[in-house]
Amino acid sequence: MPIGYWVDPSIDKLFQDKAHLFLIVLNYRWERGRVEAEYIAQLLKKYGIGPDDKILDLGCGNGRIAIHLALKGYRVTGLDYSKLFIEDAVKKSRQYNVYDRVEFIHGDAYRLDKIFSRERFKVVLIYWTTLIGYSLDPDKDLELLEKIYKIVEKGGYLMILNHASIENLNYRALEEGVSYYVDLGEYAFLDKASYDPARSILHVTWRFYRKRGNDLEFIDEISYDLKVYSMHEIVEMGEKAGWRLKDMYCSVKTLEPYKPGRCSLNIVFTR
Numbered sequence: 001m002p003i004g005y006w007v008d009p010s011i012d013k014l015f016q017d018k019a020h021l022f023l024i025v026l027n028y029r030w031e032r033g034r035v036e037a038e039y040i041a042q043l044l045k046k047y048g049i050g051p052d053d054k055i056l057d058l059g060c061g062n063g064r065i066a067i068h069l070a071l072k073g074y075r076v077t078g079l080d081y082s083k084l085f086i087e088d089a090v091k092k093s094r095q096y097n098v099y100d101r102v103e104f105i106h107g108d109a110y111r112l113d114k115i116f117s118r119e120r121f122k123v124v125l126i127y128w129t130t131l132i133g134y135s136l137d138p139d140k141d142l143e144l145l146e147k148i149y150k151i152v153e154k155g156g157y158l159m160i161l162n163h164a165s166i167e168n169l170n171y172r173a174l175e176e177g178v179s180y181y182v183d184l185g186e187y188a189f190l191d192k193a194s195y196d197p198a199r200s201i202l203h204v205t206w207r208f209y210r211k212r213g214n215d216l217e218f219i220d221e222i223s224y225d226l227k228v229y230s231m232h233e234i235v236e237m238g239e240k241a242g243w244r245l246k247d248m249y250c251s252v253k254t255l256e257p258y259k260p261g262r263c264s265l266n267i268v269f270t271r
Contacts, residue, residue, distance in 0.1 A: 011134050018222045019084040026062045028184040033064030039252040041072050053122035059130030063089030070098035078104045112147040120153040129164045133227040145241035152271045163265040166230045202226045243269035
């Protein structure tokens with residue numbers, strides 16, 4: 001399946017050439033996926049989404065949300081740009097014995113209308129700052145939302161959850177070039193970012209290390225760029241693509257109303 005025609009070259013490198021580094025992060029977050037799926041299931045229940053409704057986890061990584069939702073009885077399809085992530089997700093679906101309720105597909109989200117030409121979903125999930133913003137082109141992000149609209153059944157939902165926002169950036173840390181140490185158990189990485197306010201582009205570099213006692217052994221680094229939107233920009237983009245705004249939340253856990261500057265973006269659209 002052809003992939004890679006739409007993205008910035010740094011994203012090709014991140015999810016193809018250096019996917020094994022990002023997989024370290026996903027595997028470390030695996031157990032957190034169980035808790036995150038609990039919160040998402042709570043949200044699905046609020047909108048009347050049941051075990052027999054079809055869910056698409058778009059940009060599913062190695063399946064930490066899809067598999068944990070399947071363990072709760074949901075039918076989930078996961079699609080991701082990284083072949084390595086999908087291979088790991090398939091393996092985990094067998095380990096967790098949910099291969100009959102979850103399907104994983106390696107493919108490009110910008111070919112959704114071709115991949116799912118005869119299939120419709122009740123819900124599409126985009127979780128943890130996935131897809132939107134990586135093309136660095138608002139027209140491409142609008143195109144993505146339009147393609148998602150085509151594969152969701154009438155009365156269905158698009159849920160963009162735990163997504164980065166302009167309102168929630170730590171501008172002081174970005175200006176001072178602060179690096180954050182992120183512990184990944186056997187591994188760790190230094191997270192350093194800078195921000196271009198003229199284009200609203202976040203440039204991120206992760207330097208990965210393997211722990212050797214009290215020392216850190218450098219492995220490799222990955223860098224990528226992300227266009228960061230405000231809440232109103234994503235809402236306007238969604239409505240332009242045909243979606244109707246349903247709700248905005250501050251937290252998937254608490255479902256309290258969205259408060260600018262205090263939380264990530266959690267948006268529910270309906271078709």
